Amino acid sequence: MKEIGIGIIGFGTVGAGVVEILQRNSELLAARTGLRLVLRGIADLDLERDRGVMVDPALLTTDAAGLLARDDVQVVVELIGGTGAARSLTRDAMQAGKSVVTANKALLAEHGAELYEVAAAQEVDWLFEASVGGGIPIIRALREGLVANRIERIFGILNGTCNYILTRMEREPAPFDRILQEAQEAGYAEAEPSLDIDGWDTAHKACVLATQAFGRLVGMGDIRVEGIRGLDPLDIGYAADLGYRIKLLAVIQCGSAGLDVRVQPALIPHDHLLAEVSGVYNAVLVDGDAVGRTLYYGRGAGREPTASAVVADVVDAARNWAAGEAGRVPAFVGLDEAIPLQDPDTVRTRYYLRLSLQDAPGMFARVADILGRHQISIASVVQQEHQSGDYVPVIMLTHEAPAGAFQDAVNEIDALQETGAPTVRYRVEDNA
């Protein structure tokens, strides 16, 4: 049986999961592929820490450059993360003619352009199934399963930490900070949570999906990003009363006005499939011109789910290598160079608003007048019995309006002397 040598760079959680799967399902993988995947080495700066997996100590090394240069390593698995050493090691490995498998969405989002070129020039695979949606085979679905389709839109719940926090907040109304702290204690959120809760991780993944689906490089500078930090349980409650759930969504859609890519918390009807995705699960909805609506669901992170995707890519790279066919499906295929990004101010959605208004005659009329002057029409209003204090919360859903006009109207409302606090607003994604 032909052997394919694997070198792993980065022996963290996912790296340990990859080793675990390669060991546990070794015979299964050999039977399914007709190839023997042989782990040649694992490089990490820390060789002492216990990863909960048995490894021959002779496989461990601190010399990543040496490992990827070995003649008996054909597939390099880059799991160190970040955009520093990961970038140069990936480039070096591909320039040495090796195929590279990664879970590194930041690297793809920030240095994709450079590395896609290296992969193409070297005719090697650069595979990244694990970069989006953990174990969900969504990259394969886009690149191969839906290859016959012009993709129309992608809506994704792509960050398990945020979805866990939002699900917890739905079930037991509590302040964001307390839920975040509990999530950190339970290991569902990082000590430094910004990458997740401020939307950056979701944004990296949105860049990867948009780039694949629309054949156009989409980087972090091309998209608007808003996270869930400080979300008020009040809004989750009001949204629920109106029949909606709040999810952190990646929205990628292509219309006549161009490509609209953004990350933001948004209201989704409670009976929509994406609204049913709870806890640490991820889901990606993809609409194609031929297939119609499809959805892919699974664990978006974690040791073995992510490793499942990494090993699938290792198998793909190994099959290609064995057949002399590295780069069989190019890492990036550019289409229609001219596809423009939509001006974010022109993107139209409905909106949820929570206004804080002085409890005085005529206030509502003033707000309605401002909205009307910006051509924003009100779909429904909920004003509950006044409890206490000088300001009354007023909840509104609008009809569709462009983001720019909406922002102007909100700025005007917030500038009123009679407004008690900045208006809270979220998009409503009814058409998802």
Next chain:
Amino acid sequence: MKEIGIGIIGFGTVGAGVVEILQRNSELLAARTGLRLVLRGIADLDLERDRGVMVDPALLTTDAAGLLARDDVQVVVELIGGTGAARSLTRDAMQAGKSVVTANKALLAEHGAELYEVAAAQEVDWLFEASVGGGIPIIRALREGLVANRIERIFGILNGTCNYILTRMEREPAPFDRILQEAQEAGYAEAEPSLDIDGWDTAHKACVLATQAFGRLVGMGDIRVEGIRGLDPLDIGYAADLGYRIKLLAVIQCGSAGLDVRVQPALIPHDHLLAEVSGVYNAVLVDGDAVGRTLYYGRGAGREPTASAVVADVVDAARNWAAGEAGRVPAFVGLDEAIPLQDPDTVRTRYYLRLSLQDAPGMFARVADILGRHQISIASVVQQEHQSGDYVPVIMLTHEAPAGAFQDAVNEIDALQETGAPTVRYRVEDNA
């Protein structure tokens, strides 16, 4: 750009969809693959009917054998269905060294063993993404995306006609026959509906999935099949009261007792993802040892969704052909020859029962006694106010019990003089 010649055999609904996509997305496919997919001919017995797609008449032929033998045809798309001519043409095409793409689940379920061997011997592709779940790339997910996993279970809603009927019956309680007739009039059910509503189509698809996932040939003789014909709206209503929906499920699971493959209507908790799959949509839930739970959702039938899957396979076959790599992922990989089929009588689930009992003292005790003697314990009972007639409907949910003991108990209950009608029972798939 390298050309790959395509020959389509069978110019029905899906065939027309394939032609439509090859025309509409021709440039997109060329850019994504670097190959030019060229339609060399379409064979059908009826060359007159309007398929709603423009085709050069010179491409049409009644000579399927001649088309697949052409030197400039590398990929044959078999869309004639059935297990007669489809079987011999598929064999002939593969023996002529052509790769074959099909949507024919019946052929796979009934003659898979023979044709998998031909594909392997000839080193060609026999690809069948469109055979299960319409446009959902579920076969690719199992064969490639989840290749690192030992599959543990698959639960599928695989027949759009049945799911449409069940969804309609949930929303407007009406007799099965009337809903079926309306579905036929609306084009959602065939004039001869047996293949769908008696579960055979779902069973064919279950065979395909089980064979792929567990590396063991599973044929129609290996599975128990029950459809939804004659389902009583009463049971949909009672199930809803208890917090369940009734779905026609393909269940494929592997445990220490062996492989359990069956098709039957079953109760699923209403907040389960599969319960949310409504109308003509399909969904497949797959649990793997590394990835955990994943789910794939989309249109299970229809011209373009099915054609989307066919064209994805054509692309795969074309890429492999261009690289001299036909058969890159074998059509079937046998694993663990010894994996036994579980004795269906030993399969344990909970059950829903609707008993029809004489309204007389002691009746309930007699039924409870029979269940107890078969070691079946009752989880809950609903007996509503007696309306009219001599017999009272009593609804029960049991705890888990093996199918054999359960059947014995029901036989005993139904033999009681005081039973008004055969007991209606469905499995409850709480653990899905």
